[in-house]
Amino acid sequence: MKKIAIMTDSNSGITQEKGKELGVCVLPMPFFINEKLYFEDITLTQEEFYKYLEEDADISTSQPSPGDVMERWDQLLEEYDEVVHIPMSSGLSGSCETAMTLAQDYDGKVQVVNNQRISVTQEQSVYDAILLRDAGKDAAQIKEILEAEKFESTIYITVDTLKYLKKGGRITPAAAALGTVLNLKPVLQIQGEKLDAFAKVRGWKAAKRTMLKAIETDLKERFKGKEDQLTLGVVCTCGKEDAAEWKEEIHTMFPQFEIMEAPLSLSVACHIGPGAMAVTCTKKVKI
Known part of the structure; x- marks a missing residue:
């Protein structure tokens, strides 16, 4: 049976600590605050973020750089056969579409799931992916099932x-x-x-x-x-x-x-x- 890695981003609400407990790779979302780059749950806590909001700081969302995404995939593929990547909804960010384009160079070893979710609904998709993987599904099958459930x-x-x-x-x-x-x-x-x-x-x-x-x-x-x-x-x-x-x-x-x-x-x-x-x-x- 293939070894399947599960990866998501911090929009799922899964922290770095919880990701380690689950055995899930969590890609931190980047933010520019007063023109300085921060990464969610790495160099930016929830408390710090809301403090900046209340101070009317100049805050803009961004998407993970292609280099950061591919670096994570490459690291996971040193240990695993395939990667299932579950980013935030494509309707809310361009990060999903970017990841799908990048995955084309991985010969099917990276499957990007576009199942239109965010926050705890995206978190549930991660749990579903773990369940499907442990049931013996490969990365392509997991992607197919999760995308079929995207409006649920x-x-x-x-x-x-x-x-x-x-x-x-x-x-x-x-x-x-x-x-x-x-x-x-x-x-x-x-x-x-x-x-x-x-x-x-x-x-x-x-x-x-x-x-x-x-x-x-x-x-x-x-x-x-x-x-x-x-x-x-x-x-x-x-x-x-x-x-x-x-x-x-x-x-x-x-x-x-x-x-x-x-x-x-x-x-x-x-x-x-x-x-x-x-x-x-x-x-x-x-x-």
């Missing part, structure tokens, strides 16, 4: 401030000003390729209710009959107390489901800011 996940997010959506050009300054005065909270969704608007409500309580109702609807419609394969997730850029309270609200409404927990990836956080909350639902692969 959903994320709903609400934000504490409209400042960062305005800064990123996702809403106009006028809409941001009006929304702030009216205490409007946009609920955003990621179902596959990109971050989209889902609803607009007034206040935190209404935003939470909207997200929970959206998950309830997905469970009854999109994921009907798949309940035994589902896991929910709580993802936040808020404080620990608020995150724990949000997790308890999700657990109270859906006590039958396992709940994964992780900080939101910094690539998304820089566009929505601190204080955000999200709930996710992901279908796990079944052997």
